[in-house]
Amino acid sequence: MKDLSQFNQFVKADKGQKLKTDGKAVIYTRVSTKEQADNNASLETQLKYCKQLAEKKGLEVIEYFGGTYESAKSDERKEFKKMLNYVKRRNNIGYIIVYSYDRFSRTGANSAYISDQLKKQGIVTISATQEVDTSTSAGSFQQNLFYMFSQFDNELRRDKSVSGMQEKLRKGHWTWAIPLGYTNTNPGKGNTPNLVITKEGKLLKNAFLWKANANMSHVEIAEKLQKKGLKINDRRLSDLFRNPFYCGLIVSSLIPNEIIEGKHPSLISREIFLKIHNLLNSAEETRKYCIEDENLPLKTFLKSTTCGTPYTGYIVKKKGLYYYKNRRKGSKENRSAKKLHEEFLELLKKYTLKDKKFVAPLKIMLNDAFVSMNKESIEDSKRFIKEISGLELKLDRLEERYVFEEINKSQYDKFRSKLLTEINEKKKNLSTSTFDSSNLKKAISIALKYALDLPLLWSSGNIETKRKLQYMIFPEGLGYDFQNKRVRTFRVNSIFAQIACLSDRLDVNKNGNFQNNIENSRLVSPEGFEPSTASLEGRCSIQLS
Numbered sequence: 001m002k003d004l005s006q007f008n009q010f011v012k013a014d015k016g017q018k019l020k021t022d023g024k025a026v027i028y029t030r031v032s033t034k035e036q037a038d039n040n041a042s043l044e045t046q047l048k049y050c051k052q053l054a055e056k057k058g059l060e061v062i063e064y065f066g067g068t069y070e071s072a073k074s075d076e077r078k079e080f081k082k083m084l085n086y087v088k089r090r091n092n093i094g095y096i097i098v099y100s101y102d103r104f105s106r107t108g109a110n111s112a113y114i115s116d117q118l119k120k121q122g123i124v125t126i127s128a129t130q131e132v133d134t135s136t137s138a139g140s141f142q143q144n145l146f147y148m149f150s151q152f153d154n155e156l157r158r159d160k161s162v163s164g165m166q167e168k169l170r171k172g173h174w175t176w177a178i179p180l181g182y183t184n185t186n187p188g189k190g191n192t193p194n195l196v197i198t199k200e201g202k203l204l205k206n207a208f209l210w211k212a213n214a215n216m217s218h219v220e221i222a223e224k225l226q227k228k229g230l231k232i233n234d235r236r237l238s239d240l241f242r243n244p245f246y247c248g249l250i251v252s253s254l255i256p257n258e259i260i261e262g263k264h265p266s267l268i269s270r271e272i273f274l275k276i277h278n279l280l281n282s283a284e285e286t287r288k289y290c291i292e293d294e295n296l297p298l299k300t301f302l303k304s305t306t307c308g309t310p311y312t313g314y315i316v317k318k319k320g321l322y323y324y325k326n327r328r329k330g331s332k333e334n335r336s337a338k339k340l341h342e343e344f345l346e347l348l349k350k351y352t353l354k355d356k357k358f359v360a361p362l363k364i365m366l367n368d369a370f371v372s373m374n375k376e377s378i379e380d381s382k383r384f385i386k387e388i389s390g391l392e393l394k395l396d397r398l399e400e401r402y403v404f405e406e407i408n409k410s411q412y413d414k415f416r417s418k419l420l421t422e423i424n425e426k427k428k429n430l431s432t433s434t435f436d437s438s439n440l441k442k443a444i445s446i447a448l449k450y451a452l453d454l455p456l457l458w459s460s461g462n463i464e465t466k467r468k469l470q471y472m473i474f475p476e477g478l479g480y481d482f483q484n485k486r487v488r489t490f491r492v493n494s495i496f497a498q499i500a501c502l503s504d505r506l507d508v509n510k511n512g513n514f515q516n517n518i519e520n521s522r523l524v525s526p527e528g529f530e531p532s533t534a535s536l537e538g539r540c541s542i543q544l545s
Contacts, residue, residue: 027096028080043068095124099129302340
């Protein structure tokens, strides 16, 4: 049988690359920096050569992408992703035309991977200045080499940039984002920075002095700064207090094991910085504690209710007994450490849950209470997020109009500056109003876990555990009324303050309808949640039936 047509049904399909033959293409152009984009000469040149290649190959260009500045160090580029999504969604585009392969991407192996994935969909990336036949193994290999060389070039540039930054750092010039409290009066690429202290810096200097001289809590310092006009998170203060930049020195991971004298003016003296650093280390239990500390965990944590002087301690060596004493000159306020620890344990019992079955309902009640208290903040956060999203869409639209020459550069700069100012202002408002419900749930869970047996945890713990518990429950320490031999609370962690109220009431109502008690307890009076005044003497803000 010479006619084999009847066997066509058994022929295997070609699984190789199937290129689209519609002759349609898109052009992608880009430059790396804003300065290059403003100059526009490179973009015009790229577009000219890409169009010439399309005409030479008889390709119809149906869309243009890029036309602006996007770094190719990453493939997470706005215009690049927009172009990839466009060609993948259409089945009639066979080519992506670029001026050179480094315009497409400079990520090496990832560039090759993207090209390979496009080829599987029948889309070929071609260069106007580096023509290769990607339908052959040799051509694909050559294309991949171009991508690899582009990545290598990037790494060389990075090394050169890092070397330049290291040189500047060693000369005493800060090369990163300008720290809070300073401004650069000589901005511009290539200019030698001239950092000067701002009005914010002068306020921040007070924060350093308050910490060094009075060992104020970060929360208290943040509140005082806010009253003076400087809004700052107490957590950020901790980072600033650890930055030697503020005492005139520069350290950086780019120059490991080196300390450089900075050219910028110092905000505080080195003595003040080291004093604060030692205080922070002490507060965070990073120093080694002596035997005296182990036996006097309430030292400096306890303050006189009459004069505010911290209590220190001493040992009567002959008897081996420890005592606390008011360190105010002329004071005769001495108290047995054993007796004082017993009084402190009695206080802890008031914040201790009496039964594990209370944990689950308390989680619900505490979470609902704090969410209710922060309802306004939550709504503000949602509104700010929505407004920021709207402004960013306007900014995207503005950039598109500028790219497509619907507006000139003067108009673009004017409205871009206005939009960025609005976005930054909204983000600043968002950062001060954000309420993180997930962090709240974690905090409540941890607090309830500890609350099951606070006295035992404190008694059996080492000095680090003891002090951690002390400051977690009583952030500003405790007062001691020597005349009445009574421990007093200045401020109680608001979660533990509510645990103290609720655990007692749940215990009283344990014979009632437990579920109804839970449901009815979700009525919250917001004024009951005031961290600065929350204590056992205050009223419980969650009412049980």
